[in-house]
Amino acid sequence: MAAISLQQVRKFYDNGFHAVRDFNLDIGDGEFVVFVGPSGCGKSTTLRMIAGLEEISDGQLRIGGTVVNDLEPKARDIAMVFQSYALYPHMTVRQNMGFALKLDGVPKTAITQRVDEAARMLQLDHLLDRRPKELSGGQRQRVALGRAIVRKPQAFLMDEPLSNLDAKLRVEMRASILKLHRQLGVTTVYVTHDQVEAMTMGDRIVVMKGGEIQQVASPMELYERPVNVFVGGFIGSPAMSFLDGELRDGSVTGDGYALRLPAAMAARAAGNQGAGRAVKLGLRPEILSLDPATGAALAVVVDVVEPLGAETIVTLRVGGGTVVARLGGNVKLVPEQAITLYLDTARVHVFDAATEANIG
Numbered sequence: 001m002a003a004i005s006l007q008q009v010r011k012f013y014d015n016g017f018h019a020v021r022d023f024n025l026d027i028g029d030g031e032f033v034v035f036v037g038p039s040g041c042g043k044s045t046t047l048r049m050i051a052g053l054e055e056i057s058d059g060q061l062r063i064g065g066t067v068v069n070d071l072e073p074k075a076r077d078i079a080m081v082f083q084s085y086a087l088y089p090h091m092t093v094r095q096n097m098g099f100a101l102k103l104d105g106v107p108k109t110a111i112t113q114r115v116d117e118a119a120r121m122l123q124l125d126h127l128l129d130r131r132p133k134e135l136s137g138g139q140r141q142r143v144a145l146g147r148a149i150v151r152k153p154q155a156f157l158m159d160e161p162l163s164n165l166d167a168k169l170r171v172e173m174r175a176s177i178l179k180l181h182r183q184l185g186v187t188t189v190y191v192t193h194d195q196v197e198a199m200t201m202g203d204r205i206v207v208m209k210g211g212e213i214q215q216v217a218s219p220m221e222l223y224e225r226p227v228n229v230f231v232g233g234f235i236g237s238p239a240m241s242f243l244d245g246e247l248r249d250g251s252v253t254g255d256g257y258a259l260r261l262p263a264a265m266a267a268r269a270a271g272n273q274g275a276g277r278a279v280k281l282g283l284r285p286e287i288l289s290l291d292p293a294t295g296a297a298l299a300v301v302v303d304v305v306e307p308l309g310a311e312t313i314v315t316l317r318v319g320g321g322t323v324v325a326r327l328g329g330n331v332k333l334v335p336e337q338a339i340t341l342y343l344d345t346a347r348v349h350v351f352d353a354a355t356e357a358n359i360g
């Protein structure tokens with residue numbers, strides 16, 4: 001097992017495209033770190049640079065303290081798991097899992113033992129004699145994981161390993177991967193574009209956009225203290241809503257609303273800008289409620305009602321803006337109904353309208 005450290009790592013593709021900018025990150029020994037961000041943000045490129053499948057244009061990559069920029073993938077002692085399982089169709093599960101060890105000249109009895117051990121962990125023991133075409137998608141992905149495990153690498157790198165699976169299986173496999181990580185304690189870097197996957201799996205999450213790290217934090221920290229509008233909007237489902245407004249004398253006023261902020265928050269957000277400051281308010285769906293005890297009143301018009309059983313997701317209009325609220329399962333609301341919601345202003349996020357940085 002090993003720590004992985006990236007210092008000022010950059011990637012320019014041959015066409016001059018700057019895919020990764022000044023990437024700095026220290027991944028602890030045994031840590032499970034998730035890279036998340038929208039398509040094209042550079043997460044796969046970064047993972048592939050760690051794997052040695054993509055050349056590092058600039059900066060330094062260390063695995064286990066050693067600079068490995070110029071080491072071949074094989075010499076880095078890491079195992080990669082991809083979205084496509086890439087199993088050999090003519091080989092059995094046992095042969096697929098043991099193949100890399102065989103190439104490395106590991107003795108046959110040791111291969112059998114390691115494959116059996118990995119198969120037990122992944123509940124593949126009864127499938128060892130089957131060929132890939134006789135397996136379900138989830139089972140194939142387990143074999144792909146098994147193939148990585150038997151090598152006992154210093155780190156696992158996983159690139160969207162679950163995106164070919166249906167929703168239910170994805171949830172099951174998430175749990176399997178986490179259990180495996182608990183058992184083996186191997187440093188893991190996991191790439192996904194799915195923020196729910198990132199939130200449920202990562203010890204720490206690296207949120208990327210446009211080749212740049214936006215924030216590195218634990219799931220709860222990301223949720224509760226997003227550094228900017230992008231992170232606030234990307235993490236959380238339903239997403240954070242944003243209202244444009246102007247902060248002046250402790251209150252934010254915008255189209256169709258006026259809210260008094262808690263004094264400390266207003267002072268932080270105002271900074272040294274004495275006059276009004278253009279801001280965006282960030283509202284998580286759960287800080288809105290029908291209960292007046294929650295806080296400040298907000299006049300809204302119901303737009304869309306989505307009953308989910310235990311809760312109801314309601315999209316509402318505030319002047320020309322939109323907010324989404326997570327309300328109880330038994331609310332009776334209809335589109336175009338004018339209602340008052342109540343807002344816990346202590347849990348509002350205030351972002352600067354121009355820089356989009358969190359200033360509250």
Ligand code: ATP
Nearest residue numbers: 013015017019038039040041042043044045046193
């Ligand atoms: P996705 O979730 O879609 O895989 P990603 O965040 O993993 O996205 P990357 O695959 O790392 O994104 O790509 C980052 C950027 O680099 C993208 O804009 C992509 O178009 C570009 N890119 C990737 N490979 C090359 C290449 N070989 N040459 C030029 N540009 C590339």
